[in-house]
Amino acid sequence: MYFNERTIGDLQRLNPMMQRQYFQMNPEDPREMKVFRLVPNAFAITPDGNPRVRWVETPYHVGTPTPEMIPWSEKYRSAVNRTQGMY
Numbered sequence: 001m002y003f004n005e006r007t008i009g010d011l012q013r014l015n016p017m018m019q020r021q022y023f024q025m026n027p028e029d030p031r032e033m034k035v036f037r038l039v040p041n042a043f044a045i046t047p048d049g050n051p052r053v054r055w056v057e058t059p060y061h062v063g064t065p066t067p068e069m070i071p072w073s074e075k076y077r078s079a080v081n082r083t084q085g086m087y
Helices: 008-014 074-084
Strands: 021-025 032-045 051-057
Touching: 051 074
Parallel strands: none
Antiparallel strands: 021 032, 032 051
């Protein structure tokens, strides 16, 4: 069995969610938004040797989403946690 053979590029090709950014508008102030990204966590390894991923989110800030950004849904977080377990 081979461990630590995957690179960040491999992970991004295998999981297209890592290539995208997601946004959420502030319900109290429509000028503010929050950005979510999926990043690998190199210090947490699954039993089969693959690194786990986690969601990173920014605090609310004034801005407008770019056309490439996707509206955020908690279903994305749920999908990732279902496939690798909570940690």
